Amino acid sequence: MDLSYSAEDLAFRDEVRAYLAENLPKHMTDAVRAGGELTKEVIEEWHAILNRRGWLATIWPKEFGGPGWTPVQKHIFEEECCRAYAPRIVPFGLNMLGPVLITFGSKEQQEHYLPRILDGTDWWCQGYSEPGAGSDLASLKTKAERDGDEWVINGQKTWTTLGQHADWIFCLCRTDPDAKQQEGISFILVDMNTPGIEVRPIKLIEGGYEVNEIFFTDVRVPVGNLVGQENKGWTIAKFLLTHERTGIAGVGFSIQALEEVKSIARKTMRGGRPLIDDPLFAARIAQAEIDLEAMKITNLRMLFKAQEQGAPGPETSLLKIKGTVINQELKDLARRALGPAAAPFPGHVTEGNLMFGPPDTEHNAARYFNNRKTSIFGGSNEIQRNIVTKTMLEL
Amino acid sequence: MDFNLTEDRQMLADTLGRFLGEQYPVEHRIKVAYDAPYHDPALWDQLVELGALYALAPEDAGGMGGTGFDISVVFEALGKTLCPEPVLGALMASRLLAAAGADLEALLTGATKYAVGITEIDAPYELDQIATVATAKGDGFALSGRKSTVYGGQVADVVLVAAKHGDGLGVFAVQAADANVTGYGMMDGGGAAEVLLDDTPATLVMANAEAALEDALNAGIVALCAEAVGAMDVAHWTTVEYFKQRKQFGVPIGKFQVLQHRAVDMLTEIEQARSIVIKAAAELGGDDAAKYASMAKNMIGRAARLVAEESIQMHGGIAMTWEYAVSHYAKRLIMLDAQLGDTDYHLSQVMKGYAA
Numbered sequence: 089m090d091l092s093y094s095a096e097d098l099a100f101r102d103e104v105r106a107y108l109a110e111n112l113p114k115h116m117t118d119a120v121r122a123g124g125e126l127t128k129e130v131i132e133e134w135h136a137i138l139n140r141r142g143w144l145a146t147i148w149p150k151e152f153g154g155p156g157w158t159p160v161q162k163h164i165f166e167e168e169c170c171r172a173y174a175p176r177i178v179p180f181g182l183n184m185l186g187p188v189l190i191t192f193g194s195k196e197q198q199e200h201y202l203p204r205i206l207d208g209t210d211w212w213c214q215g216y217s218e219p220g221a222g223s224d225l226a227s228l229k230t231k232a233e234r235d236g237d238e239w240v241i242n243g244q245k246t247w248t249t250l251g252q253h254a255d256w257i258f259c260l261c262r263t264d265p266d267a268k269q270q271e272g273i274s275f276i277l278v279d280m281n282t283p284g285i286e287v288r289p290i291k292l293i294e295g296g297y298e299v300n301e302i303f304f305t306d307v308r309v310p311v312g313n314l315v316g317q318e319n320k321g322w323t324i325a326k327f328l329l330t331h332e333r334t335g336i337a338g339v340g341f342s343i344q345a346l347e348e349v350k351s352i353a354r355k356t357m358r359g360g361r362p363l364i365d366d367p368l369f370a371a372r373i374a375q376a377e378i379d380l381e382a383m384k385i386t387n388l389r390m391l392f393k394a395q396e397q398g399a400p401g402p403e404t405s406l407l408k409i410k411g412t413v414i415n416q417e418l419k420d421l422a423r424r425a426l427g428p429a430a431a432p433f434p435g436h437v438t439e440g441n442l443m444f445g446p447p448d449t450e451h452n453a454a455r456y457f458n459n460r461k462t463s464i465f466g467g468s469n470e471i472q473r474n475i476v477t478k479t480m481l482e483l
Numbered sequence: 484m485d486f487n488l489t490e491d492r493q494m495l496a497d498t499l500g501r502f503l504g505e506q507y508p509v510e511h512r513i514k515v516a517y518d519a520p521y522h523d524p525a526l527w528d529q530l531v532e533l534g535a536l537y538a539l540a541p542e543d544a545g546g547m548g549g550t551g552f553d554i555s556v557v558f559e560a561l562g563k564t565l566c567p568e569p570v571l572g573a574l575m576a577s578r579l580l581a582a583a584g585a586d587l588e589a590l591l592t593g594a595t596k597y598a599v600g601i602t603e604i605d606a607p608y609e610l611d612q613i614a615t616v617a618t619a620k621g622d623g624f625a626l627s628g629r630k631s632t633v634y635g636g637q638v639a640d641v642v643l644v645a646a647k648h649g650d651g652l653g654v655f656a657v658q659a660a661d662a663n664v665t666g667y668g669m670m671d672g673g674g675a676a677e678v679l680l681d682d683t684p685a686t687l688v689m690a691n692a693e694a695a696l697e698d699a700l701n702a703g704i705v706a707l708c709a710e711a712v713g714a715m716d717v718a719h720w721t722t723v724e725y726f727k728q729r730k731q732f733g734v735p736i737g738k739f740q741v742l743q744h745r746a747v748d749m750l751t752e753i754e755q756a757r758s759i760v761i762k763a764a765a766e767l768g769g770d771d772a773a774k775y776a777s778m779a780k781n782m783i784g785r786a787a788r789l790v791a792e793e794s795i796q797m798h799g800g801i802a803m804t805w806e807y808a809v810s811h812y813a814k815r816l817i818m819l820d821a822q823l824g825d826t827d828y829h830l831s832q833v834m835k836g837y838a839a
Contacts, residue, residue, distance in 0.1 A: 385758035
């Protein structure tokens with residue numbers, strides 16, 4: 089066994105580090121450090137910077153404009169981006185639809201949509217979940233009926249992340265109402281400017297706005313917007329969900345979160361000494377750090393396996409379960425370390441107004457609440473356990 | 484990056500696995516582990532012949548391995564069969580002897596059985612609290628004190644004892660015949676001893692031995708952690724197999740989601756434990772060995788307890804019986820937490836790095 093990166097991988101890491109040091113603007117790292125929501129402009133600016141270097145579509149093959157990285161290189165890139173406090177890449181066009189089109193799309197679809205994802209012409213969102221179909225996707229009800237050269241779509245999608253910025257949405261729709269649950273579903277691309285689409289914001293637990301409900305009333309799209317075969321959308325959905333789960337251990341973000349907990353606990357005083365010197369609190373941090381240390385290796389083991397076998401396996405579900413739990417624990421510790429200083433609603437008490445508590449912690453409690461989502465989205469952790477039960481325990 | 488075992492180690496794992504699988508079926512193990520001398524001397528000889536001890540010692544000390552990965556391959560195989568042979572003492576003694584530049588031949592050929600006495604009742608894990616004292620006497624030394632729970636001490640020919648020597652700690656060789664050794668069987672099988680030293684003659688192996696003792700402890704921790712991973716693996720998969728056999732309300736209990744999810748959580752923790760042991764094995768002998776050994780031992784303590792308790796609970800009454808193997812796996816998994824530093828002790832070791 090050899091846990092170290094190869095010389096090539098280390099050289100690659102240095103290259104990424106140097107690039108980030110030179111090209112990642114300070115206003116972006118400041119915004120990421122502060123922990124609030126990022127604006128569309130900031131995200132698009134970052135996408136454009138990466139695209140100029142050919143590092144935006146990290147999981148696309150070379151012939152479609154990806155960098156052609158190995159799983160390990162992709163992991164190194166993500167870890168370095170986290171370390172540098174770069175904005176997170178919005179995954180819907182790049183990491184979800186892109187691989188779907190590359191695998192299932194027609195040549196025309198690939199030629200039309202892929203370059204527009206890269207250059208930022210189209211911002212995509214995901215139309216999977218419905219009010220009655222979350223992790224249980226197969227019960228979705230949104231209908232697409234064939235009428236001549238068009239699909240006519242009726243129904244409702246929900247939890248559509250950043251859909252308020254989107255130009256296009258990729259949807260799972262029921263195209264054969266008589267077929268069994270997983271049969272009769274198709275994968276269809278819809279222009280958000282089509283008449284009959286209504287986007288309603290959902291205000292989240294921490295007061296933020298990142299998800300939406302989307303209503304479809306007699307929305308007509310060309311038949312050519314179908315990806316892959318009619319009624320075979322389930323295959324695409326499963327393919328996409330496995331892709332969604334890679335990198336979902338969020339190791340880089342947890343490393344960031346651990347640093348933040350320690351930094352807060354060093355600056356916060358309790359009983360006349362820094363909180364980090366309190367054995368009870370330090371023990372909680374240490375326990376989380378040990379779990380994270382193990383997760384770093386678990387993550388590398390899975391990457392190594394993926395690299396050897398070519399595709400991520402059901403182990404990604406274990407990563408998702410444990411990675412999200414560790415990250416949530418760290419966010420919880422950060423919030424608790426602040427104590428009453430975490431109380432103000434973001435924006436109510438700020439520098440220039442009045443500030444208390446350590447700096448960079450204004451959004452801390454909000455982040456804790458927002459982050460409860462990670463064990464729910466991408467297939468809830470309970471659904472991941474069902475997957476592992478079937479695939480690994482064979483029960 | 485490469486998480487595959489080297490060919491040599493894979494071969495060692497296969498050979499040991501086959502040998503232990505054939506020679507140490509659980510019925511045999513249960514018998515020898517609870518009857519004096521609490522192991523099987525004939526099988527110990529065979530284990531030695533297979534080269535298991537050579538794999539634990541570095542080449543320049545006469546062995547053929549001695550890295551963290553060699554150690555974990557051997558001990559994971561021992562853990563899978565709950566093998567009670569006194570290999571841990573041999574491993575830790577070989578680290579101490581090698582550090583002192585002493586001859587390892589008698590140890591590696593199995594001619595002399597070694598145990599290591601560090602633990603005391605009031606200093607189960609802490610080197611700086613050791614009370615046993617060495618005083619110069621004639622050409623050699625005399626030791627006074629009590630070494631407690633000396634694993635493998637019930638059959639050791641020589642006990643390597645950590646004792647205060649001048650301002651630091653020394654390691655001394657005590658012939659078991661010269662000391663007051665009370666051997667006993669352990670709750671989880673295998674044997675240990677209380678070693679009473681009262682002006683007992685001893686020879687100095689190494690003065691200023693803190694670093695060597697630390698290294699021996701780290702190696703022992705990697706070994707125990709790997710043993711636990713092997714034992715957890717068996718307990719978990721035995722439980723999953725049982726899910727398919729046992730019926731309740733007319734269906735195999737493995738169809739119940741509440742049990743499925745608990746089994747997945749066990750698997751997740753075992754994979755995490757395996758990861759941190761790989762990390763600790765990789766760091767053994769390096770500057771951060773103690774930190775990662777502590778991380779591993781802490782996580783093993785938590786994961787092993789989860790797997791032990793959940794395996795019993797999900798089996799129901801059957802795992803409460805002496806006859807059923809899972810009960811013995813559970814006992815080993817619980818009891819090894821107290822060996823060489825428990826979960827809380829090692830957590831406190833990790834916290835020491837946090838000082839503001």
